[in-house]
Amino acid sequence: MLFTITSGTISSTFAVLFVLLTTSAICCVSAGISSNIRCLETEKNALLQFKQGLVDNSNVLGSWESKKDCCQWRGIACSNQTGHVTMLDLYYNSSDIYNLETPLSGVIAPSLLELRYLNYLDLSFNNFEGKIPDFIGSLSQLKQLKLAGASLSGPVPPQLGNLSHLYTLDLAHNFVTFENLEWLSHLSSLRYLNMSSLNFSKVVNWPHSISKLPSLVELQLSSCSLPNVDLRSLSFVNSSTSLEVLELSDNFLNSSILYWMADISTSLVHIGLMGDRLQGLIPDVFSNMVSLTSLDLSYNQLEGGIPKSFRNLCRLESLNLWENKLSDKLQDSIENLSCAQDTLESLKLSGNPFWGPFPDNLTRFSSLKELYIDGTNMSGPLPKSFQELYQLRSLSLVLNQFSGPLPDFTGLSSLRQLFLSRNQLTGSLPESIGQLSSLEFLDISVNSLNGVLTEVHFLNLSRLQFLDVSYNPLSFNLSPYWNPPFQLHILDMSSCNVGPEFPKWIQTQRKLTALGMSNAGISGSVPNEFWDLSSNLLDLNLSMNQIHGKFPNLSSKNCTFFTIDLTSNQFSGPLPPFPSNISNVFLSKNMFSGSLSSLCATQAPELYNLDLSENLLSGELPDCWMQYQALHSLNLAKNNFSGKVPSSLGQLTYVVLLRLHDNNLSGELPPSLKNCTELRVVDLGANKLSGNIPAWIGPSLTNLLVLRLRSNEFYGSIPLSLCSLPALHVLDLSQNNISGALPHCLPNITALSSVSPKVEENWILGFVQLVWKGIEIEFGENLKHLRSIDISNNNLNGDIPQSITSLLKLISLNLSGNSFTGVLPSNFGQLEMLESLDLSRNQISGRIPPSFSSLHYLSVLDLSHNNLSGRIPLSTQLQTFNASAFMGNLGLCGPPLTPECPGDEATQDPAVPNGDGGDKTKQEDDGLISFGFYVSMVLGLIIGFWGVFGTLLLKSSWRYAYFRYLDNIKDRIM
Incomplete structure (x- = not known):
């Protein structure tokens, strides 16, 4: 193609080239000038002085050298035109787990005042000392001030109100205090305010100050102890119409805060009121x-249902009503969210008593x-229309019906999480669940699902990390060569039929941290290859199977076990050393043998629970x-240990439960045990321990709840110091050689005599073996409700003290097999909570007190083989016991014993005469008595009748009063 160039074209071309060259030249010059801009010497010196006041253990400010341009220092930014420092950012990222640096500490030096053009200051999450400096209020160009989590304390300086250009203020998570917020109302440009976790308990005017911030967009005041103000009674300047985010969670507010929110802004996008003690209807x-997209009212005490006003929230994306008292039919509440059916993405309604079928x-x-x-009163089948929720990622319907x-x-x-545990679901697990390729968490535990699980159920679950099918009658039918498509982190198949062989496919799971196969029908041995997985395993539960074989030495495998539970299996051989970082070891009810010398081979400073009971262990x-x-x-109960109780047990100063019963331990208790002041349960029964019961138990082990020393060889008297155990629930000193009298001070044990402080729900770990109503059984969870004294089969003597009847909370008392004498305390019936009483095989005399008839809960009674006499008191309880409960007391009479008491014959029919003179006399006496009785009865009736009714006939005022009285009686009845 040919081009024609005219003079005009050439001129215009040169003009364009000239402009381009000129512009380039100007840019180059500007760039050269800009590149030569350096920070001002005065500002550099100010920063170096600031550095001198800091402690920098990680050399965070290593680049802050006087020979370098301070604009190139870490955390510093300067203006490209003037060289003034405009930003100081030393924020410490505490949430970064890979951050090996330590935060700065020291003081904030006033040399920062030289940075007159500073507009951004962030010293968050360092460890500065003292209060917020007053001089910060003189940094007039400051636009963003961030001092969150900087360990600052003292009052907030009101000079901060001078920062008129400030649009970001973050003072959260410090220890500063406020008298008022008047200074805050001067920050007219403020858009973001975060003062979470500060103490506002004395700032009653906070709503006024907030409402005077016309540009405020986001307000964060969670965990501030905001006082409960009746906000409806306050007058507002409705100037914060720009407010979009309001976070007031975890305060002491009431429902009036909702009315204030409605007044202060119509532009709210997020409202957070979690844990604010809101009550009543919403x-x-x-x-x-109408702009609201996120609403969090969780962890309050709201009642009723979701109100009709929610029908206007057409942009709502997230609604959290977790843990309230909403009790509406869920179908009706959901209807009030209908306007948001195209926008709602997150709905959390757990922990409310909603009812009805799935809506x-x-x-x-x-x-x-x-x-x-989760955790509602909803019932019925799950709908087939679930498939319509095709965007659902998390579905949790736990703990319903x-x-x-x-x-x-x-x-x-798209489903990633499916939690359906603790319902009443039945039938088989559909194979289609294996097509949920995005599924990461599957929990269908504690239902009644049955059938067989095969590879098809897991076909495409390549992302699965958590699988819990426990406590369902499910069976696994998986090929031993199956290679699952997933790598699980947590697997629980407890109470499913997994065995009889240990599943080989588990050996492919290299990321397992928790494995539960309790009561899974496994009877083989654990493959050695499985223990190679232990480097990642934290929790292993193979209890209640029939697994046999040796327990390997895991201390050499660099494992990170937290809990190992192999209870109720057939493991045998010696115990190897435990991993040094283990916390819980449960190996009871196996066949381990040999000594415990391996315990001394390694240290496990974090071991919390150790249960080796019911094995074949021996030695000292x-x-x-x-x-x-x-x-x-x-x-360590129910083994064959012998020798003395080691004194080093006294160094277990945190031990709460000590069970060494049913062994062959001998000797006296070491005095070092008095250092174990946290002990709640001491069970040393069924050994050969001897000596006096230590007097130090009372003053040292004041937290003791159970003291069981039965079936030993202790002698001497019961130390009075045991009365210094105020929380004691169970005292069992039976089957020893204890002598002397029963202490009068037992009522000082307040747990047995009066209302005692509530015992923690988890104060029993495992079981305690006790004799209850004559039968030796194991108590677990119910032990905290028991109050029992058993001092049977000793050599105690003297009277049963009257003070024992002050043990008003006592449920079981056994003093049998001693040498008690004297009479029973007359007010024995005060022990109204007694269910079991055994005083047999003593030398108690006298009558059974009539107050025994008040023992209405008594179900076990044995008073046999004493010297009791007289009539057995009549009651709804005593006559129901077998006669054996009273046998061996020759002087006792009356039901349920067959011997009748003297005088009972008078109520019988007269005997048939045998021609005996004595019988004739008796018959005559009876006839005489009968005649006199009838004559007296007739005379009494005549005198009584005329004495009353004769008077009424003769005296009119008495007659009228009498009939008025009868009328009143009639009116009351009618």
Whole structure:
């Protein structure tokens, strides 16, 4: 192609080239000038002075050298035109687990005043000392001030109110205090305010100050102890119309805060009121909040249901009503969210007593991604329309009463979490669940699902990390060569039929941290290859199977076990050393043998629970317990240990439960045990321990709840110091050689005599073996309700003290097999809570007190083989016992014994005469008595009749009063 160039074209071309060259030249010059801009010397010196006041252990400010341009220092930014420092950012990222640096500490030096053009200051999450400096209020160009988590204290300086250009203020998570917020109302440019976790308890005017911030967009005041102000009575300047985010969670507010929110802004996008003690119905204040996308009212005490005003929240994306008292029929409440059926993505309703079936209208919420409805009163089948929630990622319906079969989840291709545990679901697990390729968590535990699980159920679950099918009658039928498509972190198949062989496919799970196969029908041995997985395992539960073989030495495998539970199996051989970082070891009811010398081979300073009971272990107890000082529970019962109780047990200063019963331990208790002041349960029964019961038990072990020393060889008297155990629930000193009198001070044990402080729910770990109503049984959870004294089969003598009747909370008392004398305390009936009483085989005399008839809860009674006499008191209880409960008391009479008491014959029919003169006399006496009785009865009737009715006939005033009285009686009855 040919081009024609005219003079005009050439001129215009040169003009363009000239402009381009000129512009380039100017840019180059500007760049050169800009590149030569350096920070001002005065500002550099100010920063170096600031550095001198800091402690920098990680050399965070290593680049702050006087020879370098301060604009190139870490955390510093300067203006490209003037060189003034405009930003100082030394924020410490405490949330970064890979951050090896330590935060700065020291003081904030006033040299920062030289940075007159500073507009950004962030010193968050360092460890500065003292209060917020007053001089910060003179940094007039400051736009963003961030001092969150900087360990600052003291009052907030009101000079901060001078920062008129400030639009970000973050003072959260410090220890500063406020008298008022008047200074805050001067920050007219403020858009973001975060003062979470500060103490506002004295700032009653906070709503006024907040409402005077016309540009405020986000307000964060969670965990501030905001006082409960009646906000409806306050007058507001409705100037914060720009407010979009309001976070006031974890305060002491009431429902009036909702009315204040409705007044202060109509532009709210997020409201957070979690844990604010809101009560009553949700008020109808949301009608005008049409911009709201997120609402959190969780952990309050709201009642009723979701109000109709929610029908205007058409942009709502997240609603959290977790843990309230909402008791509406859920179908009706969901209807009030209908306007948000295209926008709602997260709905959390767990922990409310909602009722009814699963709402059909909920499946219309096509955008729903999270649905949590745990712990409600909902029941009935799960709907087949679940597939319509095709965007659902998390579904949790735990702890309800849903029943019937599982629906087909095929359409929920985005589902990542499915939690359906603790319902009443039945039927088999549909194979379609294996098509949920996005599934990461599956929990269907504690239902009644049955059938067989095969590879098809897990076919495409390549992302599965958590699988819990425990406590369902499910069976696994998986090929031993099956290679699962997933790598699980947590697997629980307890109470399913997994055996009889240990499943080989588990050996492919290299990321397992927790494995539960309790009561899984496994009877083989654990493959050696499985223990190679132990480097990741934290929790292993193979209890209640029939697994046999040796327990390997895991201390050499660099494992990170937290809990090992192999209870009730057939493991045998010696115990190897435990991993040094283990916390809980439960190996009871196996066949381990040999000594415990391996315990001294390693240290496990974090071991918390150790249960080796009911094995075949023998030898002396090791004396290296100082290596296990974190122990809270030690159970070595029902083995063949011998020798003395080692003194190093006294170094277990945190131990709460000590069970050494049913061994062959001998000697006296070491006095070092008095250092174990946290002990709650001491069970040393069924050994050969001897000596006096130590007097130090009372003053040293004041937290003791159970003291069981039965079936030993203790002698001497019961120390009075045992009365200094105020929390004692169970005292069992039976089957020893204890002598002397029963202490009068037993009522000082307040847990037995009066209302005692509530015992923690978890104060019993495992079981304690006690004789209850004559039978030796194990108590677990119910032990905290028991109050029992058993001092039977000793050599105690003297009277049973009257003070024992002050043990008003006592449920079981056994003093049998001693040499008690004297009479029974007359007010024995005060022990109204007694269910079991055994005083047999003593030398008690006298009558059974009539107050025994008040023992209405008594179900076990044995008073046999004493010297009791007289009539057995009549009651609804005593006559129901077998006669054997009273046998061996020759002087006792009356039911249920067959001997009649003297005088009972008078109520019988007269005997037939035998021609005996004595019988004739008796017959005559009876006839005489009968005649006199009838004559007296007739005379009494005549005198009584005329004495009353004769008077009424003769005296009119008495007659009228009498009939008025009868009329009143009639009116009351009618």
